[in-house]
Amino acid sequence: MASTEIARQAGEGARAVPLAGHVGFDSMPDQLVNKSVNHGFCFNILCVGETGLGKSTLMDTLFNTKFEGEPTQHNQPGVTLKSNTYELQESNVRLKLTVVNTVGFGDQINKEDSYKSIVEFIDAQFEAYLQEELKIKRTLHSYHDTRIHACLYFIAPTGHSLKSLDLVTMKKLDSKVNIIPIIAKSDAISKSELAKFKIKITSELVSNGVQIYQFPTDDESVAEINSTMNSHLPFAVVGSTEEVKIGNKMVKARQYPWGTVQVENENHCDFVKLREMLIRVNMEDLREQTHTRHYELYRRCKLEEMGFKDTDPDSKPFSLQETYEAKRNEFMGELQKKEEEMRQMFVQRVKEKEAELKEAEKELHEKFDRLKKLHQDEKKKLEEKKKSLDDELNMFKQKKTAAELLQNQAQQAGGSTTLKRDKERKN
Amino acid sequence: KSYLGSVLSAMSEAVLPDVMVPPAVGGLYGEKAGGPVVDFSYVGIDAILEQMRRKAMKQGFELNIMVVGQSGLGKSTLMNTLFKSKVSRKSVLATAQEKIPKTIEIKSISHDIEEKGVRMKLTVIDTPGFGDQINNENCWQPIMKFINDQYEAYLQEEININRKKRIPDSRVHCCIYFIPPTGHCLRPLDVEFMRRLSKVVNIVPVIAKADTLTLEERDFFKKKIREELRANGIDVYPQKEFDEDAEDRMINEKIREMIPFAVVGSDQEYQVNGRRLLGRKTKWGTIEVENIAHCEFAYLRDLLIRTHMQNIKDITSSIHYEMYRVRRLNENNTVVTHANGIPEHHLAAHEM
Numbered sequence: 001m002a003s004t005e006i007a008r009q010a011g012e013g014a015r016a017v018p019l020a021g022h023v024g025f026d027s028m029p030d031q032l033v034n035k036s037v038n039h040g041f042c043f044n045i046l047c048v049g050e051t052g053l054g055k056s057t058l059m060d061t062l063f064n065t066k067f068e069g070e071p072t073q074h075n076q077p078g079v080t081l082k083s084n085t086y087e088l089q090e091s092n093v094r095l096k097l098t099v100v101n102t103v104g105f106g107d108q109i110n111k112e113d114s115y116k117s118i119v120e121f122i123d124a125q126f127e128a129y130l131q132e133e134l135k136i137k138r139t140l141h142s143y144h145d146t147r148i149h150a151c152l153y154f155i156a157p158t159g160h161s162l163k164s165l166d167l168v169t170m171k172k173l174d175s176k177v178n179i180i181p182i183i184a185k186s187d188a189i190s191k192s193e194l195a196k197f198k199i200k201i202t203s204e205l206v207s208n209g210v211q212i213y214q215f216p217t218d219d220e221s222v223a224e225i226n227s228t229m230n231s232h233l234p235f236a237v238v239g240s241t242e243e244v245k246i247g248n249k250m251v252k253a254r255q256y257p258w259g260t261v262q263v264e265n266e267n268h269c270d271f272v273k274l275r276e277m278l279i280r281v282n283m284e285d286l287r288e289q290t291h292t293r294h295y296e297l298y299r300r301c302k303l304e305e306m307g308f309k310d311t312d313p314d315s316k317p318f319s320l321q322e323t324y325e326a327k328r329n330e331f332m333g334e335l336q337k338k339e340e341e342m343r344q345m346f347v348q349r350v351k352e353k354e355a356e357l358k359e360a361e362k363e364l365h366e367k368f369d370r371l372k373k374l375h376q377d378e379k380k381k382l383e384e385k386k387k388s389l390d391d392e393l394n395m396f397k398q399k400k401t402a403a404e405l406l407q408n409q410a411q412q413a414g415g416s417t418t419l420k421r422d423k424e425r426k427n
Numbered sequence: 428k429s430y431l432g433s434v435l436s437a438m439s440e441a442v443l444p445d446v447m448v449p450p451a452v453g454g455l456y457g458e459k460a461g462g463p464v465v466d467f468s469y470v471g472i473d474a475i476l477e478q479m480r481r482k483a484m485k486q487g488f489e490l491n492i493m494v495v496g497q498s499g500l501g502k503s504t505l506m507n508t509l510f511k512s513k514v515s516r517k518s519v520l521a522t523a524q525e526k527i528p529k530t531i532e533i534k535s536i537s538h539d540i541e542e543k544g545v546r547m548k549l550t551v552i553d554t555p556g557f558g559d560q561i562n563n564e565n566c567w568q569p570i571m572k573f574i575n576d577q578y579e580a581y582l583q584e585e586i587n588i589n590r591k592k593r594i595p596d597s598r599v600h601c602c603i604y605f606i607p608p609t610g611h612c613l614r615p616l617d618v619e620f621m622r623r624l625s626k627v628v629n630i631v632p633v634i635a636k637a638d639t640l641t642l643e644e645r646d647f648f649k650k651k652i653r654e655e656l657r658a659n660g661i662d663v664y665p666q667k668e669f670d671e672d673a674e675d676r677m678i679n680e681k682i683r684e685m686i687p688f689a690v691v692g693s694d695q696e697y698q699v700n701g702r703r704l705l706g707r708k709t710k711w712g713t714i715e716v717e718n719i720a721h722c723e724f725a726y727l728r729d730l731l732i733r734t735h736m737q738n739i740k741d742i743t744s745s746i747h748y749e750m751y752r753v754r755r756l757n758e759n760n761t762v763v764t765h766a767n768g769i770p771e772h773h774l775a776a777h778e779m
Contacts (some may be wrong), residue, residue, distance in 0.1 A: 017538045023510040024733040025490075026543040029483040031737035033476050041475060055587075063468050093473040136756050141745050219485055280471035284478035292592050305589045328757060 007224050007413050029205025043283060044125075046081075046177065048169065050106035052360050058152075058239035059099050061252060061263060062275055063088060066241065067099060076104025079114050083123045083146075098146065106165060115169040122148055122176045126298040133299075142348060147295060149286045150213070150278060151177040154184040155234060159193045163202045170210045176294055178213035178286050180278065181205070186236035186269055186357040187254060187261045193238055201234055215277055216285050235270035237264055259260040457700055485544035489596050490736065491535075491577075492731065493628075494551065495570065495620070496605025497558040498527050500635035505603075505692035506551050506718060507704060509728055513694075514538050516553045531556040531566055533573045574599050574628050578751040600743045601664070601731065602628045605635040606687060610644045612651045621661045627747055629664040629739055631731065632656075637689030637722050638707060640645045645689050651686055663687075665735070669742055681773050682730060688723040691716055 047055040051074055060066055067086060083100040105114055125147045131141050153170060173179055189197060205212060215226035240263050246251040258386040263271050433697050494502040503515035516536045535552040538702045557566055584594045602624060608615055621630055638649060656663060670676040697705045705716040716724050
């Protein structure tokens with residue numbers, strides 16, 4: 001018999017040990033990155049805002065492509081969410097980008113329930129992931145993650161303050177998704193009004209307890225830029241996919257009789273800041289926050305809702321046992337169903353094959369019968385022919401013998417006749 | 428620097444004074460000129476690689492290696508050689524007289540090591556007493572139990588409602604099995620152990636103390652071992668069925684043709700040809716550990732650390748752990764688990 005003993009070094013943490021030479025595990029980040037590159041990345045953005053605030057245009061501008069779709073009508077009866085997935089590639093990075101648009105947001109007369117479909121959609125993505133995670137046989141690493149990583153909230157450029165719809169919606173969403181508020185079509189606001197507007201918005205958000213996404217400042221390499229950007233929120237953006245000639249190059253801009261708003265000019269709007277923060281600096285952090293904070297919260301609430309608790313180590317397996325029991329039964333049920341299906345298919349196939357073979361057998365028999373009959377006919381014919389030939393032969397023989405007989409007689413008579421004739425001549 | 432690049436950078440100073448410099452990876456104009464480079468079709472998606480790298484450096488990595496083999500095969504020395512520091516249990520717990528234990532013990536020890544800013548928590552799990560008894564029946568059981576216990580611990584944390592942000596990973600990523608350099612073939616103990624354990628953990632077999640074999644003996648021994656592994660259906664790392672694509676298969680086939688690696692370990696340096704090298708000095712010459720003409724240590728190190736470390740961890744988490752999880756969740760009676768004593772029938776269920 002053997003006993004086990006697990007001994008750990010004193011103190012939970014491990015000792016720091018100096019290395020006497022190059023070991024080589026500094027390639028670990030590279031190995032990790034290579035694996036991710038092979039796997040591809042996915043990023044999901046939700047655009048919430050009233051119709052006509054330039055959501056689709058901004059997405060086109062951010063990602064330098066023309067995503068499909070025509071501008072939505074304003075007469076939608078309720079808020080629906082339309083999601084489209086695109087595969088983008090830049091150098092060796094493949095990105096599966098999903099852009100979800102709120103169609104008809106803010107168009108209804110009664111907007112009380114507008115936020116509901118958005119919350120339902122976000123929850124549905126969490127639910128799908130949770131289901132996959134709870135499955136018995138699961139494939140998490142090849143699962144297409146549809147959870148929303150960033151929510152761009154488009155604020156209408158009124159210049160005054162947030163609409164109550166905006167406050168209510170953002171309050172409902174802040175615990176479920178990373179919210180990045182942006183002021184849309186900001187070329188409609190002058191610079192001085194913009195500064196006041198931003199301050200008003202920020203103070204309203206704070207006083208209403210809305211938690212928007214803060215760019216992380218714990219990593220020194222990006223802490224500085226992130227904290228500066230945090231103070232520029234909400235970003236005032238302008239989107240455009242049309243190019244205008246400025247000086248001697250083409251830039252993305254919007255042309256007015258009184259001047260041209262250049263999208264990538266930081267003096268004109270905060271588009272570059274948004275792109276920098278959303279994509280080039282914090283995309284990974286957005287994904288991580290979604291998974292470790294928002295998803296975990298959802299999961300905890302959902303599981304507690306289903307009646308489970310973490311009590312003490314002993315009953316842990318039991319607390320989730322019922323779900324697993326149910327999952328297992330489901331799994332078994334599926335297995336059985338599949339087995340049934342396969343069995344039926346098998347029986348079916350066997351029947352078909354049997355029928356085929358029977359057919360073939362019948363054909364063969366018929367063929368055989370036909371051949372046999374043919375053979376018999378031929379035989380009969382041949383026999384008849386033989387018989388007739390025999391008859392002919394017999395007749396011929398008879399004739400022959402009769403003829404011979406006659407000939408002999410004739411010869412004898414003839415001989416005597418010739419003798420007689422000769423005698424007569426002599427005489 | 429191309430004409431276009433310089434024209435762009437000149438213009439960019441006029442048009443975009445405060446533009447942030449994008450990371451110099453990919454994009455149409457990738458070079459970082461003196462000033463800010465402007466690229467109108469560059470979105471910056473590939474900056475996520477840099478972000479991931481940053482996150483990985485901040486979080487650090489974990490690696491758990493188990494060494495199994497009879498005493499005296501140089502397991503501790505090999506660990507020290509692999510990680511160029513005193514990571515083995517023996518070096519740490521300086522016991523005066525190391526007695527062979529009467530039963531198998533499982534002892535693990537953790538270290539924080541750092542190289543070029545990359546931090547790693549390395550745990551070396553030693554199994555003194557393995558194969559040292561007169562009757563070695565079932566000596567794999569405590570080891571299997573330990574491995575399954577780590578899977579269990581991870582599973583428990585994973586199904587918690589309030590679970591940690593980063594579940595501490597104590598699962599055994601790789602088990603290095605030391606084959607004594609007899610030169611003939613595998614012993615029944617080796618076959619039994621590897622057959623059972625290759626189903627729950629990545630096994631990397633090595634021929635220990637390979638400096639007692641000539642090159643011909645080594646090649647013969649290796650061929651014999653590979654045949655026996657095949658004949659017994661033992662799948663050691665890298666397993667054929669987990670090759671992801673043709674490129675993977677090509678690389679792994681080359682490795683499969685070379686295993687088991689014949690290794691020599693040493694933590695002593697000697698002067699050879701004017702250089703200080705790790706080696707073993709004998710009267711008839713000095714064996715250089717990192718010289719591939721002398722032994723295959725360098726291949727083992729490259730496989731384990733420099734190229735396939737991430738892959739080893741991935742296979743552990745997405746295949747071995749998942750298999751354990753499926754088995755565990757499919758069991759009819761969930762039994763209370765304690766640190767020491769899973770009731771016999773449960774143990775049997777864990778064994779293949």
